[in-house]
Amino acid sequence: MRIIGLDIHRVFAEAVALEGASLKRLGRIGMTRDHLAAFAAILEKTDHVVIEATGNATAVVEILAPHVARVAVANPLQVHLIAKAKTKTDKIDAGVLAQLYAAGFLPEVWLPDEATLARRRQVTRRSQLVKQRVRLKGIVQSILHAHLIPRCPHADLFGIKGRAWLRAQYLPEDEREAVERHIGEYDRLTEAQKGVERDIARAALDDENVKRIMTAPGIDMVVAVGLMAAIGRIDRFDDPDKLVAYIGLNPSVRQSGDGPAYHGRITKRGRSNARHLLVEAAWQAVRAPGTLRAFYERIRARRGNHIAAVAVARKLAVLIWHMLTKGEDYAWVRPALMARKMRALELAAGLPARRGQRGASYDYNLPEGRRADRAIAEHAEGAYRRMTQGWRRKGPGHGAGAATEERR
CATH class of the missing domain: 1.10.287 (Helix Hairpins)
Structure with missing residues (x-):
């Protein structure tokens, strides 16, 4: 089996082939469809090609994949951490990709449909x-x-x-x-x-996952679609912590030997757009009654506004994982507000306005309808406050942020 590493630049790619223990330079390939198609024609069906994730990596995979056994796309940040070297050339970089893949150490990224x-x-x-x-x-x-x-x-x-x-x-x-x-x-x-x-x-309009995410507080069509674009398939994540880490909302950890683990700021690795959307949604969610507002105020009392908002964003990510994995809407969804969100989605899609007709979102226009809708969230908030009322924080060095709580 031959493994070919490609170090991609804006106008060309450096190709190196790994056969057994020896590296052979294949030269430079122009980064156009014609040049890549000509290069793909000389490859063998048993070849494996390795590239880094770049802005044009998807197009490269599309051209090369039909001609080889597999095209692997590497995470450039993790490859840099593994293969950091004093001597750096395009040939060395392409060779490192091939060698990491051959050794089974290549950190790959998911290729979306x-x-x-x-x-x-x-x-x-x-x-x-x-x-x-x-x-x-x-x-x-x-x-x-x-x-x-x-x-x-x-x-x-x-x-x-x-x-x-x-x-x-x-x-x-x-x-x-x-x-x-x-x-x-x-x-x-x-x-x-x-x-x-x-x-x-x-x-x-035809995506049930987007509409399901919109049942959570603070999340509208723009946030829901942005999150689904980042997530792709939820079954890629075995547990909610992996989704949190993918978005970059997990705390950094430093530990040595038998000493305690020190948790710092969030890593900010992964899908930055999804992280920004979740933080924006968190600020919206804490302005209305509900369990997330109670959670925010509990964290804010100890850590301040911004850390509390990030904690809410992380809580939303965990919540979204459970909703998508279990196929269930948010437990404390406000029916009238959700109807209003759906009507806004329909209008944004260009569906005709129904002036003079009372649709499902009409109740939100009435004060008594809004009060009844709000009462659902207030009930949930009160239940959360009663549940956490007897909790206290552990001493210093016993965990991170919002997770350092226990019952008396």
């Missing part, structure tokens, strides 16, 4: 559009600041009232033209974002 890849691309497009819109707002704010104009008294500077206030401010002619150009670009990006969100919502 086409549907998951498409969802990840859509989530990334939306995230890029959001960042560009935020950047344009920042540019306009900097122009106002440079000309001693106070902060806008309205919540949204680019809203109807904010734009009317902006037009009433004194600005030099060139600065005013620049602001108008930025507003026009902002509107164009807003329409593009709506189009991407429409495509995301249409795919989410």
Whole structure:
């Protein structure tokens, strides 16, 4: 069996073949479809190819996989930790990939299916559009600041009232033209974002896992789709701790010999987009009554706001693993609020509005409906507070963060 390592760059890849104990340089291959197809044609059906996970790794796998026995994709961070060396060349890097694979030490990554890849691309497009819109707002704010104009008294500077206030401010002619150009670009990006969100919502309408995740507090369509794009298949994770580690919400641990384990900040390894979405969802969840708010306040009393929010995000990840694995909705789901989320999903997908008709989300518009819906969460919060009322924290050095609790 021949193992071929490819060290991929932007315009070329360095190829090295491992046969037995000897390494043989195969030369450079252009990173285009034609060049890769020509290289694939000279490979044998028994060959194994090893590459690192890069932005174009999926396309490389698609071209090479039909011509060889297997294409393995390595985790670049873990390969770097294993194979760190003083001498570094493209040939050495490709050879290291082949040798690690031959020895059974290659840390591989999961290759998502086409549907998951498409969802990840859509989530990334939306995230890029959001960042560009935020950047344009920042540019306009900097122009106002440079000309001693106070902060806008309205919540949204680019809203109807904010734009009317902006037009009433004194600005030099060139600065005013620049602001108008930025507003026009902002509107164009807003329409593009709506189009991407429409495509995301249409795919989410038929996804039971997305709708199941949305039953949890603080999670809307955008967060649910972003999490499913990162997770792919939940059966990849044998237990919730593995999902937490995949998202990078697990605490770092340092221990030597028989001494105690010291837990530090979260690792922040893995899917950063999913981690950011979960933290945002955590901040939303703790604003409403429920078990997560009670949990947040218990941790906040000892560790502060930000650590408590990250603890809630980790709790949400564990909760999502159980919901997807068991095929069950959130136990304390608020029916009227969930109906409202689903209606927002339908409208985002472009389904027609039903003005004058009372749908399932109508109860949330009525004060008594919202009170009844809220009572479910308040009951759960009260039960959690009573359960944890007699808990106390262990002494120092007996665990990490939110997990260092026991009964009296």
